[in-house]
Amino acid sequence: MQRVIEGHRRFHAEVFPARKQQFHLLRDSQAPEFLFITCAVSRIVPDMILGTGPGDLFISRNAGNVVPVNAPEGDGVTATIEYAVEVLKVSHAILCGHSDCGALKAAVNTKALETLPKAKRWLKHVEAAFQHRQPLNPEDGDGAELASLIRGNVIAQLANLKAQPAVAWAMQQGTLAVHGWYYDILSGRIERYDEKLRRFVPLLG
Template sequence: MKKLIRGLLDFQLNARPGYRDVFTKLAKGQSPDCLFISCADSRVVPNLLVSTDPGDLFVVRNVGNLVPPSDAHGHSTGDQSEPAALEFSLKHLPVEDIVVCGHSSCGAMKAVLAGGVGPETPNLAHWLTHGQAALRTLRDGSTVGEGLPEYDRLSQLNVLQQLEHIKTYPLVKERLEAGTIRLHAWWFDIAAAQVHAWRPALGRFVPMDELVGEALLRELGGAPAPGGDEHTHNGVTLRLTAAAGGR
């Protein structure tokens, strides 16, 4: 707590003047274009990973970056917080992209792999049931994440599974059919400080380097000009060269 208080004082005394105009504008409202769902793990810091400013991301964090699926009537089959964030962001904010970002060495995935947690944590035990579908996929012989520790393979599969859960919600279905929302699966390798993006054509998560960044930007309609160009997506500026091929 001492570190937090010192950090708060540092912000108030040193950083706040530089952000005063930003927060003056944000006080009138927010207009993030991305809903970012990540694990509550302290080692995963969304705004740091994508170099964003206040107001750029609508962030949901929980144990295991889980999203309970919808039932046939559009109601959550589990906790309502995550679906509420989905509904709010899609109905009241200019969100065009949803990112689910898992990570390496995830304690939630290790617990799911180990068969759950004890009765002394009943809420956590119930919450982790939303990771069971990914575990079944792993047990059925999925090749996603081959070569990684089993808990990291499960973590990657879990990201993909949560996107499937997200697709069960009526608002998401409507936006997908209209082509006004995009879903993205990311995975953060903590030790390497490297974000990986899911590439369906390759059937695996690929490190987010310049080549992958170029491919993703092309999919978003941001192809580089001949000779190279700079593109910014979610606050990240990439220097792209014409010689770099997409994946």
């Protein structure tokens, strides 16, 4: 605990004063350009991998970067999406999965979920990934099977994201673009799903 208290001490003494003006601009409002939906995993630090900062990303995180199927009662994820699109009017919604994702590992080895009833229930949302498995990529080494499923999950969740009424409407109006990404922890590289080619390609071309 001491580590994070000391971290905050440094932030308050050094970082905050240097960026005071930026934080003051954000005091009463925000206008993020991006909705970023990703896994709860500690190994993705969005602002670090994207070079963004305060006020840039509106973030929703959960195990498996899930977007539940559209349903009238909604939930925390879809309520966040609705707010980001309808009120904040983000221009881009990015759904980002990652290599070695425990949520997809658990979907393969459901035994691991026997003592975790809530996680087990939540991860039913990733089962659609099995229908969208991607071709094996030799660069993924031993993790190729899992990586193909994780990429499949990005495609499955992307479809759920597009089916959210607020998202569908904004896309139709041309005010929102939706993106599916795969972040590789080992190389630090991002791939994007190319809807026309129907495969993942490097984000950096």
